[in-house]
Amino acid sequence: MARCCRRLTADIAGEFLASVDTFLFDCDGVLWNHQDATPGAVETLDKLRNLNKKVFFVTNNSTKSRADYVKKCLQLGFHAEEDEIICTAFVAAQYLKSILPANSKVYVMGMPGMLQELDKAGIRHIGSGPDVIHGTITEWVQTELDPEVNCVLLGFDENISYLKVMKAASYARRKGAFFVATNEDNELPMDGPIVIPGTGVVVAAVKTAAARDPIVVGKPHHPMFDMIAKSFNVEPDRTVMVGDRLNTDIMWANNCGLHSIMVLTGIATLEEAQHLMTSNSIEHQKQIPEFYLDKIGDLEEFLN
Numbered sequence: 001m002a003r004c005c006r007r008l009t010a011d012i013a014g015e016f017l018a019s020v021d022t023f024l025f026d027c028d029g030v031l032w033n034h035q036d037a038t039p040g041a042v043e044t045l046d047k048l049r050n051l052n053k054k055v056f057f058v059t060n061n062s063t064k065s066r067a068d069y070v071k072k073c074l075q076l077g078f079h080a081e082e083d084e085i086i087c088t089a090f091v092a093a094q095y096l097k098s099i100l101p102a103n104s105k106v107y108v109m110g111m112p113g114m115l116q117e118l119d120k121a122g123i124r125h126i127g128s129g130p131d132v133i134h135g136t137i138t139e140w141v142q143t144e145l146d147p148e149v150n151c152v153l154l155g156f157d158e159n160i161s162y163l164k165v166m167k168a169a170s171y172a173r174r175k176g177a178f179f180v181a182t183n184e185d186n187e188l189p190m191d192g193p194i195v196i197p198g199t200g201v202v203v204a205a206v207k208t209a210a211a212r213d214p215i216v217v218g219k220p221h222h223p224m225f226d227m228i229a230k231s232f233n234v235e236p237d238r239t240v241m242v243g244d245r246l247n248t249d250i251m252w253a254n255n256c257g258l259h260s261i262m263v264l265t266g267i268a269t270l271e272e273a274q275h276l277m278t279s280n281s282i283e284h285q286k287q288i289p290e291f292y293l294d295k296i297g298d299l300e301e302f303l304n
């Protein structure tokens with residue numbers, strides 16, 4: 001797709017919107033910020049549905065299940081079916097189901113939403129909840145590992161601890177072990193001076209100790225879109241991704257051959273996107289959106 005970061009205006013919007021039939025929306029910073037839908041977002045999605053466009057909610061957040069997201073959408077005024085929720089907890093569970101031998105056991109760093117998706121997929125798992133180290137290094141090396149574990153799955157885990165990183169890395173080092181992560185976002189989208197570390201911090205800790213890289217299923221990597229394409233018969237060149245982060249949402253769109261719209265209600269600024277256009281780095285080029293809008297609600301007037 002052309003990466004030119006131009007404003008989506010009325011004169012080009014009609015032809016562009018007619019050329020796509022699937023809309024993938026990032027959630028935080030696009031459809032809502034915290035507990036408030038962004039202006040016009042609900043109406044825009046309703047209008048897209050009335051025009052028979054497919055709509056999906058696509059998020060790297062691994063703490064919630066699809067059922068949790070349906071509830072959240074309804075609370076904020078969005079209509080949503082479970083099938084339309086593409087969250088990394090669900091994608092990771094389905095991905096593991098597709099690659100793991102029967103009777104596998106997964107060591108998980110994750111929150112209850114991810115455990116629910118693993119349970120639904122029928123995957124055995126251990127590791128959730130707090131787990132804190134005691135004693136000296138001589139005692140640490142006597143930590144018992146579960147002989148059945150053949151896979152490590154990393155997601156956001158507020159109970160991250162030295163012992164959990166130690167166990168996850170030890171399992172990931174096992175010969176033939178599968179090693180998967182939901183995403184590598186560096187921080188959670190919050191206002192103010194406090195940085196809330198994202199899943200990328202969990203992943204960085206474990207992969208450093210394990211000395212190997214996991215397969216990452218979330219944006220900007222392919223597995224999440226592969227699943228959407230396969231399950232819903234979606235064609236990349238008739239699909240548009242709407243996002244607020246350049247190094248996840250927009251890079252994902254460019255990696256997977258989708259159209260992209262950046263909105264300015266979340267993390268990235270227009271200046272950041274325009275600055276990337278001055279760079280020759282391929283990594284930077286992949287983060288340039290095709291179009292931008294101030295907010296997703298601005299799309300509504302183009303849909304009449």
Ligand SMILES: [Mg+2]
Pocket residue numbers: 026027028029030189243244245266
């Ligand atoms: Mg976002």
